[in-house]
Amino acid sequence: MTEEQKSKKPTKNAAEKKIEPEKKSTPEKKKPAEKKDEVEKKILLVSSSPHLTDTSTSRRVMYEVVIGLVPAVVMAVYLFRIQSLIVLLSCLVGCVGTEWLFNVVRKKEQTALDGSAIVTALILGLSLPPTLPYWMAIVGSVVAIAIAKMVFGGLGANIFNPAMVGRAFLMACFGLFMTTWTLPVPEMAEQQVQAEAMELQLDTEVAAVTQPTPLALAKQAIKDAHKEDQADKVTPERVEAEIVSLFWGQTSGSLGETSAFCWLIGGIFLLVRRTITVHVPLAVLGSALVFATIAWFVNPDVYPEPMVHLCSGGLMMCAFFIATDPVTCPLSKLGRVVFGIGVGALVMLIRLKGGYPEGVMYAVLLMNSMTPLLDRWTRPRTLGGSVAKR
Amino acid sequence: MAVSTSEKVKGGFTFRRGVHPPHRKSFSESRAIEQIQLPAGSEVVVPLSQHIGAPCSATVEAKQQVVVGQEVGSSDAFVSAPVHSPVNGTVKEIAPLPHPSGRKVLSVVITVGDEQPEPSIWRELPENCTIDSLENTTSEQIVDTIRQAGIVGQGGAAFPTAVKLVQNQQKPVDTILLNGCECEPYLTSDQRLMIEAAGPMLLGLQLAVKAAGAQKGIIAIEDNKPDAINTVFKLIKDIDNLQLAICRTKYPQGGERQLINAVLGRVVPTGGLPLDVGVVVINAGTASAIAWACIEKRPCYERIVTVTGAGIKNPGNFRVPVGMMLSDLLEHCGGLTDDAEKVLLGGPMMGPAAARLDLPILKGTSGITVLSKAEVVENKEVACIRCGRCVDHCPLNLVPTRIAHAVKARDLETAEDYDLAACIECGCCTYVCPSKIPLIQYLRSGKSMIARKKQQVKSK
Ligand code: SF4
Ligand code: SF4
DSSP, X not given: OTTGGGSSOTTOOHIIIIXXXXXXXXXXXXXXXXXXXXXXXXXXXXXXXXXXXXXXXXXHHHHHHXXXXXXXXXXXXXXXXXXXXXXXHHHHHHHHHHHHHHHHHTTOOXXXXXXXXXXXXXXXXXXXXXXXXXXXXXXXXXXXXXXXXXXXXXXXXXXXXXXXXXXXXXXXXXXXXXXOOOOOHHHXXXXXXXXXXXXXXXXXXXXXXXXXXXXXXXXXXXXXXXXXXXTTOOOHHHHHTTHHHHHHTOSOSSTTTSOHHHHHHHHHHHHHTXXXXXXXXXXXXXXXXXXXXXXXXXXXXXXXXXXXXXXSTTHXXXXXXXXXXXXXXXXXHHHHHHHHHHHHHHHHHHHHXXXXXXXXXXXXXXXXXXXXXXXXXXXXXXXXXXXXXX | OOOOHHHHEEEEEOOSSOBOOOOOOTTTXXXXXXXXXXXXXXXXXXXXXXXXXXXXXXXXXXXXXXXXXXXXXXXXXXXXXXXXXXSSEEEEEEEEEEOTTSSEEEEEEEEEOSOOOOOOOOSSOOTTOSTGGGTTOOHHHHHHHHHHTXXXXXXXXOOBHHHHHSOOSSXXXXXXXXXXXXXXXXXXXXXXXXHHOHHHHHHHHHHHHHHHTOSEEEXXXXXXXXXXHHHHHHHHTTOTTEEEEEEOOOBTTTSHHHHHHHHHOOOOOTTOOGGGGTEEEXXXXXXXXXXHHHHHOOOSOEEEEEEESTTBSSOEEEEEETTOBHHHHHHHTTOBOTTEEEEEEBOTTTOOBOSOSOOBOOTTOOEEEEEETTXXXXXXXXXXXXXXXXXXXXXXXXXXXXXXXXXXXXOHXXXXXXXGGGOOOOOHHHHHOTTOOOHHHHHHHHHHHHHHHHHHXXXX
């Protein structure tokens, strides 16, 4: 497809050329003067209806997502300072560079700056821990774009969310680095001040490396529930104390995992701009809320309050920015709702019963693989009934 | 009258999905309809096929004298409509000439003579002419008159009106919908007709109701045309079997299936006709033509055409002889501006772009839209991002991107399976696609590929 677009006349498009044999002589510019009158001398442009189109373009859609990501990026940079910049820039260079290289090598039209690689880079970067070495971030980005996107045929043809594939790859190869969390810089400073004030010799270095994320704490609480009377037992109460900081982003976690507030702002922006529809976010958050509530009702001693789940980890990020990736979620509204419910349910299943504290990545990848099936199952019903079925 | 306002007028009708393109009606909306008189010596081209159905054969010969309203072509087929001369003059030749469809079509070329009659009246009904004064005309007579007058749907599809109104025992019709939506952006011919000549139009609707044996007629107008709504409302107040439905402006409200769904809540089955749900939809211009055919046996040789857009110097609404050349009409409007880029036969959503200007105005030509450079959006097609907008906006609830992909891969079976045949080619999917994929082109070519395949199978 893309080769044809290089043609100099932009109105020429693949459809006209390739598919319409009966119109094979339709030229783009036609009608040289036949009579001498002024009206006839005009050169007219011929193209197919409709001749008006909506102002939205795919490029614009992608850059709107980038704008929606800005609050989270700003928060990440505020919280983790230089570390976050290193990770994010590595991802940007890795993703955009890979796409550029692919197009150059395959002599395809350059799509590196169409915005989609930037979105992938930012989402991948925001889902990584701040301490990750820059070269690992680059490796993840290359995998995301090269293997998850370009090999499938570029934008629109991929089955899996590229950013999540990149993250899964890093998880598989560098598991330890991927699960090392630090407290955000401002928080660390505060703890240090407190420690000094109390003249406690707190080793901030160690504290920085071993700080568990709220969800890891929650997981610990599930395990600890069976322990009896241990001094350092993690209780759901301790986890619940984290909700407020979860919302504003003062906990440890991956770059973008820490502040539900920023994702909410970005998500609302996308909804207002109609870049995304409400179906996926509502379905994801709704189903996660339902399952978290059920678990909490069944055993409040073990499982944290539902709000902890909603505000923590990548759930908001997932609901508004990852699961909503148009390419890898179903086409119809119903399909999207089912997809979202599936993501939310899987996230909660992994968080509550699985081996990982966080389940967004696997939940999204699993549901991505269901998308072609969902598309078939949730095909909209033709108004007036289907001819084929009669 | 016992009928209260609330029963006469209902509002808020709409259908699901569809799009909201800019209206852009201000170019011509306030311009009164102007009668066009062709100068002696100019030529008109009357194609023998201006409708869906069998083409006519010529009933005149070269060099023969013809008068206004004289039949110049007819056919014995049931689905067809005769054509008439719009002028007094001489037949110059009968030859295959360029036609808006893109093919050459056998046409009668008439040179306009020196003496022309007074322009026919069309705004006001003759005195004392009401449905009661036509009481003695039977349903069959009305249908027959409509057939002989060569009236076809003036909204664009050009289906012979008589065929729609013939009574069918198996499928009784209860409602005639008068389509005054004019949902296409830019076009204002129906709007002006409703404002300036609603009387004959409403009489035409009553005649159609009678012809089809229906109980009532409903006039559907979109809420962006308050003048038309007011005018029509004043006139139907005292007519028992007419109602007014005000629809929320949305494209393609004027599509038969959408309009029936919006106003009556009925769903026309795929592959079926409005008749299947007891409805016949006629266009405002068609209704007016029906009235004049019944009152004074005037055939359909004139119609109202909007010439509009930023690419034309003097936009306006005109009463044009059918067969007038497009180039003559554009010239009458002051010609194209320097930055005119596209000449559309119809509105911007469905009208095809004309490759040449030596084309005749047909019975189904509702407008000419000339887009300037600024109005033409140059769009580069990029890959489908599966955003689902085409699915969310298709008024027929199809999956355009899936069908387009299937057609691209020449997988016609899948395309058919996804109900390509139900597509009304409204263009909503292409309008909303952010990747600017000309989905509708794929859909159209898919349809013609399937048609060709079926033909091959048949001929074998
Ligand atoms: S609107 Fe265009 S980009 Fe979106 S799914 Fe349909 S074809 Fe693809
Ligand atoms: S698929 Fe056909 S009916 Fe549906 S929006 Fe596209 S053109 Fe209109």
